[in-house]
Amino acid sequence: MPSTLAAAEPFTPEEARALDPYFGNTDSPVFVLTNLPEAVKGALFARYSRSAKSARRLFLDEFLGDVAPAGAPTGAGPGGERAERLYTKVFNEYGDDSVAQLGGAHIACEGVSNVLTKVLERGRLMSYLEQSTRYVPYTQRPGGQWKYVVPGEIEDPDDRALYVATLDRAFETYARWIEPLQAHYRIQFPRAPGDSEGVHRAAIRAKALDTLRGLLPAATRSNVGIYGSGQAYEALLLRMRAHPLAESREVADLMLPELRKVIPAFVQRVDRDDRGVAWSRYLEERNRRARAVAGGTDRDTEWRRHLDPPASGASDAEVALTEFDPDGEARVVAALLYAGSGLPYAQLLAAARAMPAEERVGIIRAGVGARANRRQRPGRAFEQTAYTFDVLSDYGAFRDLQRHRMLTIEWQDLTPQHGFAPPDPAVDATGARSDWHAVMEASAALSERLARRYSAVVAQYAVAMAYRIRFQMRMNAREAMHVIELRTSPQGHPAYRRVSRRMHEQIAEQAGHTAIAEAMRFIGRDDVDLERLAAEKASERKRLAQAPAAAPGADG
Incomplete structure (x- = not known):
């Protein structure tokens, strides 16, 4: 079959040598860009859109002289300054905000609270990986301190002492029961003859950590890795700088100089008084006003008089399909x-x-x-129809479901008012029930005190993850298929598996969309004893397949 590809553009030997460090090839119409600052790549593509020249020809004619040698620093220093100048020139003369979509950065935020992770992970057009409470036991005490955030807003010494004592007890309880839970599960779910000791041990530990994560407070520290475009980071920083939590604003102030080391031009407006600062002020005031209206503290609203009494049991439903076509x-x-x-x-x-x-x-x-x-x-x-679900689940399940981005999600403050999800029966079987309830009661009392003395937003830090949070998810049928099939898979946590199965049932039965529900063929319907066992076995098979064969005569 004749090729449809365009003829390769000719370059002289000197031009090819100049292009070689920055382009994957010089003899094909498809090529990757390498060793260039993010702003230069964005500026090149912006110029590309308004020129008859090819990208490589544009680079030779207009960009090569302003680029630092390959391998030189591309953020701060001469390379970064050149990149920023190029971007600014192209942005002003040729482009618009979309140019900032053409460069990106990876950034790590370590030791941030689980409250802040939800702020960091709110943007749709970014990618995130967050430290898992399933694989990482929170038993280490760096510097003699358990891994939780003490919010800067708590300035009163008595409040601070009570906060530290309450969260210390929660972490101590969590750490004390890990081994008894593992021992219980080892007896309840003995290793099958075909399972390796390592696979069984990992699955047992994941089960114990899944069971106990509800004891951890939302203040628990986590690590988050983020990748996004310059435009996405600008939007994230504007939101964080407008957020009522001091932790959010403090972390934003640390992120900005780090991002300027790799994509300086794309975040240049964030702290300009007439641009980013003004925008953050707008967001702050908008959000403050919305909370005042919703809370009934704004004199211009009396909306609560229109409320109907809730139907019996409706407010306690774990999943409610509230809107569909x-x-x-x-x-x-x-x-x-x-x-x-x-x-x-x-x-x-x-x-x-x-x-x-x-x-x-x-x-x-x-x-x-x-x-x-x-x-x-x-x-x-399948994006032509959508579903809105009102969900009331424990905070741990919410953390996992909130990371889905191709949908609309809104959530309320985490409080003790909706009660906590009942723990796994193993908590009773091992004698941990009284300790569990003691942590829940202390968490609720501390949260209520902080809400009175500071704010409901600050009070979230004290709330244990077993407590329920109300949130709304609106998604089209295509995204619903992705969410429900992924979150009902056998290795998933029982809490969000249950939520996702109920979503599927309501699409079929309440909405009557039986053909759409039928299309979701990969729903995990069975309860699983050791949720991570199959996944751990699959991981072991992959590791063994990739391992080099032992040399003849080597010890086994």
Whole structure:
């Protein structure tokens, strides 16, 4: 078959040598950019959009003389200064904010509270990895201190002493019960003949840590790795600088100079009085006003008089489908037909509404195809209908579900008012019940004191992760498929597996979207004793497959 590729642009030997450190090749129309500052890459592509020249020719003609030698520092110093000057020139003359989408950075935020991790992980167009309470036991005491944040807002010495004493007891209780829980689970779930000792040990430990994580407060320190574009970081920093928590503002002040070492031009507006500072002031005032209205403390609102009494049990439901489109499956059918039909959407929607249910189901099944695993998902036609769920789950499950980004999620403050999720039966079986309840009671008392004396936002630090938090998730059917299938997989935590299964049930039964629910073929429906066992076995198989073969005569 004849090639469709464009002919390679010719370069002289001297030009090819100049390009070699910065481009993956000089003889193909497809190439990667290497060894260039992020701002230079963004500026080059911005210029690219307004020139008839190729990227490599533009680089030779307009950029090469301003770039530090390959291997030289590309942030601070001469390379960074050149990059910033190039970006500013192109931004002002050719581009707009989208230029800041073309460069990115990795940043680590270590030892931040679990309250702050939710602020850091709010942006949709960023990637995050967070330290897991499942794999990392919180038993170390660096500098003699348990791993939790003491918020700077707590200035009263008596309040501070009570806070430290309460959280110390919570961590001591958590650490004391890890081994008894592991011993209990080793008896309850003995190692199968085909499982290695290492696999079984890892699964048992994960089970014990999963059970006990509810004792840890939201102040527990965590490490978060973030990757994002310059534009995404600018938005994140503006939000953090406007946040009511001192920890958020303090960490933002540390992030900005670090980001300026690698993407200085992309965050230059963050602390300018007429740009970022003004924007953060707007966000701060907007959020303050919204909280005042919602809390009933704003004199301009009397909205609570319109509230109806809640239906019996409705406010305590773990998962409630509060909004959906009864016409949703017809919209998906119309969207599936749209690309290949040559007809307007309105005409297709009318036809989808008129056709028998079994015919709609057949079209949806055809659009889904023969999925072999959960990573194979239908196309964007499934984005034509959406679901809104009101969820009341423990904070640990919320932490995992909140990291899904291609949806809309809002959450309320973490408080003790909704009670705590009942612990695993192993807590009773090992005699830890009284200790568990003591931690919960002390957590609630401290949180209520901090809310009175400081604010509900600060009081969150004291609340144990077993307490429930209310949050709302709105997602289209395609994202619902991803969330539900991923979060019901056998290795998942029981709390969010249960939430996700109920979401699936309500899509099928309450919304009546049976064809969409049927398309979610990889729902984990069975309860699993050792959630991490299968995953640990799979990891071991991969490690063994990748390990080099032992040399002849080597010890086993």
